Amino acid sequence: MNHSGARPRDSHRPRGAVALLLTALTAATALTAVPGCAGPARAERSGPPARTPADSLQGVWRMDGYGTLVTLRGRSLRSYETTGISCLPGSVTGTRTGPPGAHGSLRFTVRGSALITVAPAGAGRAQLVIEDNVGRRTLRRIDALPDRCTRRTPRDPRTVFDVFWRTYAENYPFFRAKGIDWAAVRDRFRPRITSRTTDDELFAVFRTMIEPLHDAHTRVVAGEDKWFAGMRPGTVLPTRESMARIDKAIAANLGPGVPRQQWADGRLDYADLPGRIGYLRVSSFAQYTKKGDYAGDVAALDRALNAVFTKARTQGPTSLRGLIIDVRLNGGGADPLGLRIASRLTDRPYLAYRKVARNAPHDPARFTTPQPSLISPHPGPVHTGPVAVLTGRLTISAGETFTQALMGRSPAPLRIGESTQGVFSDVLGRTLPNGWTFGLPNEKFLTADGRTFDGPGIPPTVRTPVFTDAELSAGQDSALTRARELLTRGAPWR
Numbered sequence: 148m149n150h151s152g153a154r155p156r157d158s159h160r161p162r163g164a165v166a167l168l169l170t171a172l173t174a175a176t177a178l179t180a181v182p183g184c185a186g187p188a189r190a191e192r193s194g195p196p197a198r199t200p201a202d203s204l205q206g207v208w209r210m211d212g213y214g215t216l217v218t219l220r221g222r223s224l225r226s227y228e229t230t231g232i233s234c235l236p237g238s239v240t241g242t243r244t245g246p247p248g249a250h251g252s253l254r255f256t257v258r259g260s261a262l263i264t265v266a267p268a269g270a271g272r273a274q275l276v277i278e279d280n281v282g283r284r285t286l287r288r289i290d291a292l293p294d295r296c297t298r299r300t301p302r303d304p305r306t307v308f309d310v311f312w313r314t315y316a317e318n319y320p321f322f323r324a325k326g327i328d329w330a331a332v333r334d335r336f337r338p339r340i341t342s343r344t345t346d347d348e349l350f351a352v353f354r355t356m357i358e359p360l361h362d363a364h365t366r367v368v369a370g371e372d373k374w375f376a377g378m379r380p381g382t383v384l385p386t387r388e389s390m391a392r393i394d395k396a397i398a399a400n401l402g403p404g405v406p407r408q409q410w411a412d413g414r415l416d417y418a419d420l421p422g423r424i425g426y427l428r429v430s431s432f433a434q435y436t437k438k439g440d441y442a443g444d445v446a447a448l449d450r451a452l453n454a455v456f457t458k459a460r461t462q463g464p465t466s467l468r469g470l471i472i473d474v475r476l477n478g479g480g481a482d483p484l485g486l487r488i489a490s491r492l493t494d495r496p497y498l499a500y501r502k503v504a505r506n507a508p509h510d511p512a513r514f515t516t517p518q519p520s521l522i523s524p525h526p527g528p529v530h531t532g533p534v535a536v537l538t539g540r541l542t543i544s545a546g547e548t549f550t551q552a553l554m555g556r557s558p559a560p561l562r563i564g565e566s567t568q569g570v571f572s573d574v575l576g577r578t579l580p581n582g583w584t585f586g587l588p589n590e591k592f593l594t595a596d597g598r599t600f601d602g603p604g605i606p607p608t609v610r611t612p613v614f615t616d617a618e619l620s621a622g623q624d625s626a627l628t629r630a631r632e633l634l635t636r637g638a639p640w641r
Contacts (some may be wrong), residue, residue, distance in 0.1 A: 156263055158621035203267050204253060208286035210275065212515045213575060213589060214318055215490030216276065216296070217265075217286060222265065224255045227296050228577050230313040231508055234296035235578055238262075250265040261441045265434060278439040279481040281548075282502045282518035300580040304344040307581050308337060311367075314577055317508035318589040324602055325360055327412070332356055346581075350375075363543055364570045364588040379568055379604070382540050385476065393476070400624040401426060410436035411444075412453035415502075417455045417536060422635045423466070425530075426627075427455060428473040429488070432480025432545040441481060448484055448516040453527070456491045461528040469533040469634030471627070475613055479544025482520075482573075489552045490525040492534060497522050499552035500515040501593040517593065523550060533637075534560040538605065539613035550605050555595060561633060562607045569604035603616060609633070 208217045215237065216227040227236030241255030241263050243452035248254065252266035261278035265286070268274045273286040300306065312333050322329050336352050346369060354375040357365045366376040378384075385393065401407075401418055409416040414431040433439075436445035459465050470492075486499060499520045538550055547567045553560050572588030579585065591599045611625040612618050618625060 172433055173226050173468065177581070204265055204273060205250060207289050207292055208273060209289050211287065212506040213284065213286040214314065216289075216292065218292065218487045219253070219265065224257075224265070227292065227614070228314075229296075230310060230317055232295075232313055233310045233580070234293055235310075235580065238576060238578060261291055279444075279483060281482045281520045284504075285515070295443070302580045303342055304349050304581075305337070305340045307349065307579050307583070308340045308352070310424065310579055311585065312337070312356075314585075315357075315587055318505055318575060319360075319587050320363070320505045320511060320514075320572075320589060320591060321360070322511065325362075327359060342507045350583075357587075362570060362588065363568055364572055364574050364586065366368055366574075366587075367583065367585040379540060382568065385541065387510075388613075389619075390476075393614050395639070396429075396619050396622055396624045397473075397615070397627065399622050400627045408454065409475040410428055410454070411447045412437070415448070415451045417451075419460075422631075423458065424468040424631060424634050425455070425467045426605050427470065429546075430474075430548075431478060432482070432484040432549070444481065444484060445487070448487055452488065452491055452525075456525075456530060458528050461530050466636070467530060467532060469535065471529055471535045471537065471634065472560075473517075473537040473549060473627070474542045474546045474628070475537050475539040476541050477543065477546030477549075478541070478604045479546055482545050482548045485545055485549030485552055486520060486522060488549065489522045489556070491529050492531070492553065493522055493556055494529055494531050496523050496524065497557070498595050499555060499557045501595075502590055503593065504590045506519065514591070522555070533558060533634055535634055536560045536562050536569050537613075537626045537630060538607060539565045539626075540568050540604065542604075544568070544570055547571055547600070547605060551592060551594070551600065554605075561609060561630070562605065563609045563633075564607050564611055564613045564632050566606045567604035569600060569601070569602045570602055571599070602632070 153587055160412060203218050205220060208219070210217060214229050216234070218225045218227070222243035224239070224241035224243070226239040228235050228237045239257055239260070241257045244254050244256050248266075250267060252264055255263045255265070257263055263278070264276045266274050268285070271288040275284045275286055300310075312329075316329055336356060339352065340349065350367065350369045350373060353367045354581075357367065357377060359374070360377055361379050362377040363379065364377070366374065372454040401420060405418050405420045407416050412435060414429070414435055416428050418426045420426055433444060436443040450490070460467050489499065499522050501517035501519050503514035503517050505511065505513070506515045534553065534556070536550055536553060542550060547569070548571055550562065550567060551571070570588060571592040572590035574586040575589045576584065576586045588601070591601065593599055609629060611629050613626055
């Protein structure tokens with residue numbers, strides 16, 4: 148899920164192969180049960196059990212990128228988090244659900260997370276898909292778990308420090324772009340860590356190490372009340388009071404008496420504005436239902452989109468002249484949900500982005516094979532006219548990948564407001580030997596020409612203030628006002 152602060156995110160299943168496999172199994176079962184067919188029946192009893200494609204997935208697998216090992220044993224999936232010096236049980240454990248799918252693919256439920264599908268992909272290879280992530284992860288078979296995965300890892304402060312530092316050293320892609328010498332960071336802080344280092348001291352060191360990265364996908368959690376997460380300088384997180392002022396300013400600038408529809412526990416809302424302008428606010432790409440599961444989020448989103456993108460709004464004399472999409476207060480969630488919205492905004496397929504993960508512990512320039520994510524037009528009504536996207540530095544994570552996914556649209560949206568936060572990767576969640584947890588990004592989301600916006604964020608086409616104190620005190624919303632002006636007068640759209 149390209150979640151800002153959340154974790155994991157279906158595979159193509161041709162039915163012909165499933166039918167052939169079931170037919171073959173049914174025929175074999177019938178043959179052994181027919182009296183007088185002694186030869187085949189004896190052969191079935193005396194030989195080894197017939198292997199299915201799903202049997203080929205049993206064993207130990209190394210994931211390209213991500214520093215992760217995966218074991219499939221019986222009906223269980225388990226992850227291991229590795230570095231060059233450590234191997235710890237991972238947070239992902241799954242239980243197989245349902246029969247094998249096409250070509251032997253297996254599905255696993257993961258408590259508190261999305262479904263995982265693993266499918267064979269050739270000799271010694273497999274593909275792993277997390278339902279609420281974009282892209283596939285390549286698995287390569289290895290003979291067995293390394294010895295260090297079966298030994299208890301020491302919990303002393305220096306070992307904890309080494310695992311923390313090494314995980315960043317092997318996976319973080321942006322040290323050079325941010326001007327950080329990570330080896331120098333180790334040389335500065337490691338001598339301070341001894342067997343007598345307290346938890347408070349160690350936590351303070353970790354915070355000091357990652358704070359200069361100014362990365363909202365970096366974090367360390369030592370307890371319910373002891374945690375730190377990075378942020379781009381100048382970012383002010385909203386409070387209950389400031390949110391009330393923001394909502395009041397938005398409502399005032401939409402206009403008095405403009406009715407608004409809400410869905411997904413208030414995380415999606417829509418209004419028809421004068422001049423046939425639509426306003427769609429998306430404040431999250433997660434938690435659309437009380438259950439909080441991805442399938443429920445998809446269903447809730449589709450209900451909202453079906454209500455917004457009607458024939459009346461997309462075709463004929465009553466259709467929208469333009470659409471404003473507001474993601475200025477979007478803290479992230481599941482990237483595929485953003486792609487579902489994008490599919491309602493085009494009548495032709497196009498590339499949203501390509502996703503890569505760092506893939507060499509000692510070479511920060513090596514990445515996995517790019518995984519393209521495509522926008523395919525929704526089969527129902529779609530809006531193909533002008534779009535204005537409102538962004539700001541609280542457009543974070545999946546809010547940013549959604550913004551990036553619209554950049555390949557034709558006509559391209561105008562982006563109005565401020566630059567987004569600048570964090571796109573899924574969070575690589577990790578556990579330390581002492582039980583603390585931490586996270587970091589290890590992926591890049593690339594444009595068609597290979598650019599990434601990590602760090603500075605996606606810049607606006609038209610720059611305006613976003614929820615400043617001066618604006619809120621005056622009841623103004625310059626970004627929304629500017630979007631309405633441009634859409635109303637039909638400004639040139641690329």
